């Protein structure tokens with residue numbers, strides 16, 4: 001019985017994971033800045049970090065942000081940690097056989113002079129097993145680790161879920 005329950009829990013986690021990403025992706029523009037990013041000698045700056053409020057009993061979430069490399073050296077995002085979640089991964093969406101799927105990345109190149117934007121339907125920081133639901137208006141810290149040794153802590157703002165209930169039909173909401 002224990003095994004069966006465990007399996008149900010992991011299926012629920014999977015659905016929640018998909019649900020977190022299948023909302024009205026482009027319904028809102030998040031042009032304001034969180035103000036928590038700061039320039040350093042590395043030239044890496046993180047801006048506009050946000051997450052969508054959890055839907056129902058969703059156990060997973062995703063964080064979105066923009067990483068600016070104004071330095072002259074290429075860098076690479078190698079991981080992230082947050083007290084808000086048990087585990088994080090860098091994820092991308094890739095289309096395979098006409099279906100969008102999430103894929104774990106080992107890292108994310110941040111070329112010199114470029115901005116890499118993580119946004120719904122695309123790149124994101126997956127937050128597995130949230131310690132508590134993400135509530136609209138809430139905030140949590142996310143620490144980003146870079147190959148150069150730079151660590152950046154940003155404050156992630158939790159935004160409303162959006163206009164319509166999120167289903168579990170997958171990743172069709174992009175574009």
Ligand SMILES: [Cu+2]
Pocket residue numbers: 021062091092102124125126
């Ligand atoms: Cu994901």
